[in-house]
Amino acid sequence: MDTTTLIWIIVAIAVLLIVVVVALFLTARGRRERRLEHRHGRAEKLREEARSTELEAREHEAEVARARSEAASATAAAEAARARAAEASIEAERRAGTIDEHQSDAEKLRAEQAEKLRKADDVDPYVGDGRTDAAADAPAAAAAGGIRRDARDEGTVRSDGTVHGDATRDEVAADEVVDPADRPRRADGTERV
Numbered sequence: 001m002d003t004t005t006l007i008w009i010i011v012a013i014a015v016l017l018i019v020v021v022v023a024l025f026l027t028a029r030g031r032r033e034r035r036l037e038h039r040h041g042r043a044e045k046l047r048e049e050a051r052s053t054e055l056e057a058r059e060h061e062a063e064v065a066r067a068r069s070e071a072a073s074a075t076a077a078a079e080a081a082r083a084r085a086a087e088a089s090i091e092a093e094r095r096a097g098t099i100d101e102h103q104s105d106a107e108k109l110r111a112e113q114a115e116k117l118r119k120a121d122d123v124d125p126y127v128g129d130g131r132t133d134a135a136a137d138a139p140a141a142a143a144a145g146g147i148r149r150d151a152r153d154e155g156t157v158r159s160d161g162t163v164h165g166d167a168t169r170d171e172v173a174a175d176e177v178v179d180p181a182d183r184p185r186r187a188d189g190t191e192r193v
Helices: 003-123 135-141
Strands: 149-150 160-162 169-173 175-178
Touching: none
Parallel strands: none
Antiparallel strands: 149 175, 160 169
């Protein structure tokens, strides 16, 4: 081989090497840009995941805060219910005391009524010896829930012991206990005693 051929081969190899280096240099820049793009994309993906994780964390924190709030309001409602129950218990005890007072007042009034009826029987000239004591019957009649009705109040007592009142009624002169549901009624619906 000739030296010129050898020079041409060396020049061709040198040109080829320069072309390869230039091509590598040009493609290396593109590869580097692609690599940077890829890394940037990966970084953006990681940022997006971090944002979604942050949103999930906020949602969980909001759920925890809501659960705490509901627990606090349930506790407050329970405390309010306990307070209402305590107030109701106190009110029930107070009313029970009032009931006892009313019961004793009612018994006192019944005793007074019985005494007045006994005194009235002592004063009344028409009350006979064989008749039962009206004062003794009054507390039993009041306790039974009835009304004591004295037949003497409805007319005049005859000598045979019957009572003559209005034209529609003749009865034996005696006390009778009438259940409030069985009381006679007038045509207008009011009670007749």
